[in-house]
Amino acid sequence: MIIRNVRILGAEPADIRVEGGAIAEIGPGLAGDDTIDGAGAVALPGLVDLHTHLREPGREDAETVQTGTQSAARGGYTAVHAMANTSPVADTAGVVEQVWRLGREFAHCDVHPVGAVTVGLEGRQLAELGAMADSAARVRVFSDDGKCVDDAVLMRRALEYVKAFDGVIAQHAQEPRLTSGAQMNEGVVSGRLGLTGWPAVAEEAIIARDCLLAAHVGSRLHVCHVSTAGSVEIIRWAKSKGWNVTAEVTPHHLLLTDDLVEDSPVGAYNPIYKVNPPLRTHADVEALRAALADGTIDIVATDHAPHPVEDKETEWSAAAMGMVGLETALSVVQEAMVETGLLDWAGVAQRMSVVPARIGRLAGQGQPIEVGAPANITLYDPSVRTKVDPSAFASKSRNTPYEGMTLPGRVVATFLRGRPTVLEGKLV
Numbered sequence: 017m018i019i020r021n022v023r024i025l026g027a028e029p030a031d032i033r034v035e036g037g038a039i040a041e042i043g044p045g046l047a048g049d050d051t052i053d054g055a056g057a058v059a060l061p062g063l064v065d066l067h068t069h070l071r072e073p074g075r076e077d078a079e080t081v082q083t084g085t086q087s088a089a090r091g092g093y094t095a096v097h098a099m100a101n102t103s104p105v106a107d108t109a110g111v112v113e114q115v116w117r118l119g120r121e122f123a124h125c126d127v128h129p130v131g132a133v134t135v136g137l138e139g140r141q142l143a144e145l146g147a148m149a150d151s152a153a154r155v156r157v158f159s160d161d162g163k164c165v166d167d168a169v170l171m172r173r174a175l176e177y178v179k180a181f182d183g184v185i186a187q188h189a190q191e192p193r194l195t196s197g198a199q200m201n202e203g204v205v206s207g208r209l210g211l212t213g214w215p216a217v218a219e220e221a222i223i224a225r226d227c228l229l230a231a232h233v234g235s236r237l238h239v240c241h242v243s244t245a246g247s248v249e250i251i252r253w254a255k256s257k258g259w260n261v262t263a264e265v266t267p268h269h270l271l272l273t274d275d276l277v278e279d280s281p282v283g284a285y286n287p288i289y290k291v292n293p294p295l296r297t298h299a300d301v302e303a304l305r306a307a308l309a310d311g312t313i314d315i316v317a318t319d320h321a322p323h324p325v326e327d328k329e330t331e332w333s334a335a336a337m338g339m340v341g342l343e344t345a346l347s348v349v350q351e352a353m354v355e356t357g358l359l360d361w362a363g364v365a366q367r368m369s370v371v372p373a374r375i376g377r378l379a380g381q382g383q384p385i386e387v388g389a390p391a392n393i394t395l396y397d398p399s400v401r402t403k404v405d406p407s408a409f410a411s412k413s414r415n416t417p418y419e420g421m422t423l424p425g426r427v428v429a430t431f432l433r434g435r436p437t438v439l440e441g442k443l444v
C-alpha cells in the first residue's frame with residue numbers, strides 16, 4: 017500500500033510505501049496501484065498518550081476500552097496508557113492483564129495499562145509493582161492518578177522499587193490537606209465567587225519534594241498535568257541538576273483559564289470547566305506554553321476523563337472533575353502552540369509521540385517516519401477550521417469544554433502498523 021502526497025513533519029510532499037506493517041520506502045512518485053491519497057496532509061508519527069482514563073473495568077457507562085480507543089484513533093493516537101483508577105483498581109497483575117487483554121481484543125490502538133502505586137489508591141501500602149511489571153501487560157508506568165501519593169516514605173519506596181525494571185512513578189502532585197474541599201483555582205476569581213480555592217502551592221510543594229526524592233534514590237519521576245508557573249520553575253531547576261524528571265501538560269491547561277468559571281459562552285459555574293488540577297490563570301498558561309516549547313515540560317498528555325452527563329450536568333460543587341480530550345488534543349495544540357509560532361510539526365511530533373513513548377518505555381511506538389519503522393502514522397490537515405461537535409465523538413462521553421468552539425485542523429487518517437484505524441476522519 018502507498019500513502020500518497022503527505023508532508024512528513026510538514027516537509028515537501030512525498031509518498032510512503034507500507035509493507036507488512038512497516039515503512040518500506042519513502043520518496044516522490046512511488047510506483048504502485050494500492051494507494052491512499054494523503055491530499056497534502058502533514059504526516060506525524062502515531063500519537064502516544066501517557067495519560068488516558070478508559071474507565072473499564074467499572075465505569076463502562078462513561079467509557080470502555082473499545083470506545084476510548086476509538087476516540088484515541090480519531091484523535092490520531094496509536095497508543096494510550098490506561099490509568100489505574102478503575103473499579104476494581106488496577107493494582108494487581110490480574111487487573112492490569114485484564115485491561116491489557118481487553119486492549120488486545122477490542123482496541124483501535126495499543127493499550128498499555130498503568131499500574132496503581134498503592135493498594136486501592138489508598139496511599140497506605142505499596143501495590144504489587146513487580147508483579148505488574150512482570151505480567152503480560154509489562155507495566156512500566158505506575159500512578160495513583162486522581163490521588164496523590166502524599167506519604168513521603170511510600171513515595172520514596174515506590175521510586176526505589178521501580179528502578180529494578182526501569183519503571184517510572186507518574187505523580188498526581190497535589191498535597192491533599194491543602195486542597196480539601198477545593199472547587200477551583202485559588203485566586204482573584206475564586207475570591208470573587210466565594211468558592212474554596214485550590215492553591216498553586218499544593219501542587220508545587222509535592223513536585224519539589226518528589227524531585228528531591230527522585231534525585232535522592234536515583235530513580236525516574238514523571239509529573240502529571242503540570243498546571244502552574246511555579247511548578248514549571250521547580251521542574252526547570254530539577255532538570256538543571258540533571259535529575260531524571262519528566263513532566264506533562266494537558267491541552268486544556270495550554271488554552272483555558274479560570275475566569276471561564278465566572279463567565280463563559282456556556283454561562284457561569286458551568287461544570288464543563290471543572291477539572292483536576294483546575295484551570296489556572298493567563299500567566300500560568302503563558303508559562304506552560306513557554307515550558308512546553310523549551311522542553312522544560314516534555315510532553316502533552318490528554319488526561320482524557322470521560323464522565324456521563326448526569327455526573328457533569330449538575331451543580332458546580334457536586335459535579336465530577338475532568339474533560340474528554342483525545343479527539344481535540346491535536347487541534348488544541350495547534351491552536352496554542354503552532355499558530356502562536358512556539359512549535360513546528362517536528363516539535364509537536366516529539367512532544368505527542370516520540371517522548372511519551374520513550375517515557376513509557378514503549379517499543380514500536382513514537383518512532384520517526386523512516387524506512388524500517390513500524391507504520392504508525394497520523395495524517396493531519398492543519399489548513400481547515402471546524403466547529404467542535406461532541407455528537408460526532410467516538411467517546412461514550414461528551415464532556416468537552418470546546419463544544420461550539422472553532423478549532424484548527426482535522427485528523428484525516430490514522431494507521432496502526434500499516435492498518436488504517438481512521439480514514440477520511442471516520443473510524444475504519
Ligand SMILES: [Zn+2]
Nearest residue numbers: 161162188240
Ligand atoms: Zn490526575
